[in-house]
Amino acid sequence: xxxxxxxxxxxxxxxxxxxxxxxxxxxxxxxxxxxxxxxxxxxxxxxxxxxxxxxxxxxxxxxxxxxxxxxxxxxxxxxxxxxxxxxxxxxxxxxxxxxxxxxxxxxxxxxxxxxxxxxxxxxxxxxxxxxxxxxxxxxxxxxxxxxxxxxxxxxxxxxxxxxxxxxxxxxxxxxx
Numbered sequence: 001x002x003x004x005x006x007x008x009x010x011x012x013x014x015x016x017x018x019x020x021x022x023x024x025x026x027x028x029x030x031x032x033x034x035x036x037x038x039x040x041x042x043x044x045x046x047x048x049x050x051x052x053x054x055x056x057x058x059x060x061x062x063x064x065x066x067x068x069x070x071x072x073x074x075x076x077x078x079x080x081x082x083x084x085x086x087x088x089x090x091x092x093x094x095x096x097x098x099x100x101x102x103x104x105x106x107x108x109x110x111x112x113x114x115x116x117x118x119x120x121x122x123x124x125x126x127x128x129x130x131x132x133x134x135x136x137x138x139x140x141x142x143x144x145x146x147x148x149x150x151x152x153x154x155x156x157x158x159x160x161x162x163x164x165x166x167x168x169x170x171x172x173x174x175x176x
Contacts, residue, residue, distance in 0.1 A: 021095055021104045021114045022132045026161050030101035030120045035071060037124040038117075039063045042140040044077075044171050046154065048163065050136065052088070052107075055081045057172040061140065063092070073105055119157060126150050128157065137163045144173035 023029065044059035053059060056077030064072045071092040079086050090107035092115060094100070101117030113136075119128035126146060129138040139146075139154045159165040 020132050021112055023102065023114065023116050024130055024132070024134045024162065027116055027118045027130050030117050031099065033099050033101040033117065033120070034124075035063075035065060035098065038120075038127075039065055039071070040142070042127070042142060043144045043173060044138055045141050045144075045146055045151070046137075046139040046168050046170050048135060048137045048167055049169055053077060055079055056086060059171050066091075069098070071103065073107075075107075118161070119154075128154055130163075134161070134163045137168075 040063065042061045042063070044053075044061065047053065053075075056079055059075065059077035062072075062074040062076075064074075066072050073090040073092050074087065075090070076085060076087045078084070088107050090105050092103045092105040093112075095102045095104050095114070101120060103115040104112035105115045106112045114130070114132035116130040117127050118130055120126070125142045127138075127140045129140060130136060137158055139151070141150070155165050155168070158168075
């Protein structure tokens with residue numbers, strides 16, 4: 001690699017790596033985070049659209065602490081197009097401290113995406129989660145039908161933080 005390439009390629013690689021695990025402007029990960037309380041099953045209530053969940057309903061995420069202190073992530077949803085369940089298994093690691101709600105998640109080898117919990121109630125029943133920028137947003141709940149007041153809070157807080165709430169998708173959790 002010649003000298004000029006180093007000045008172009010290396011900063012580009014660093015940008016790509018850090019932008020995938022970055023935090024959107026104005027978002028702060030929750031403090032005093034306890035992954036043991038966070039683990040378990042969560043229902044996806046709302047999200048912004050992205051290709052890897054397009055056409056899915058009944059979406060859940062299961063988080064399990066592994067012996068190496070990383071977190072196994074199992075995302076599952078029902079494809080209305082294929083009429084079958086779609087599942088992805090990933091690995092999450094803390095970006096900074098283990099008591100901060102900022103993790104990086106990988107479903108594809110060495111490529112990680114940011115997972116930033118910016119709201120979490122005291123009972124670990126509801127969470128607002130962002131990705132590396134304001135194109136990624138989720139409302140998670142331990143139950144498939146959270147209170148309307150929570151959904152209103154999610155919409156208000158997310159809109160105030162720069163997410164395009166007009167594009168929210170609300171996930172169906174009806175039984176077959």
